[in-house]
Amino acid sequence: MPTRFLLLICSILVITGCDESTQSESRSLKDILNRDPGLIVRNFDTDQIKRGESVFQINCEGCHGKNAEGTVDWRKPNADGKFPPPPLNGTAHAWHHSTAVLKKTILKGGPPEISAMPAWEGILTEQQVDDVVVWIKSLWPDEIYATWYQNFEDK
Secondary structure, three states, rough: OHHHHHHHHHHHHHHHHHOHHHHOOOOOHHHHHHHHHOOOOOOOOOOHHHHHHHHHHHHOOHHHHOOOOOOOOOEEEEEEEEOOOOOOOOOOOOOOOOHHHHHHHHOOOOOOOOOOOOOEEEEOOOHHHHHHHHHHHOOOOOOHHHHHHHHHHOO
């Protein structure tokens, strides 16, 4: 009796698993990750994070703060019309930008008409810039990183 019951259950599962409505709802892994931010896993290299933190402390901390917290009034332009350094820790707008834009901003500097962010091209290597970007992303809360991932990763 238990064997027949088990076979019946397995048969029902196989039949319902092949139902057209179930097949039309099949989702890719990326779709599943996008629906549940808790499933997005950051596969950051811990050595890269440490290198990025070190590069940040030496070159960026003076303006953006030790923990990338930025300045208090970062949304309000200074007397010269330029904005102070924003937080990079997920509490401002850095996560609204793709990795390419973050790297370009570090390498080329901020827009000169609104930012005092210097260009680091020729000073930092591409690897150092990559390391800093990974360290910055490692600071972002899970919800922020998940939103960033949904909007920019692999696009």
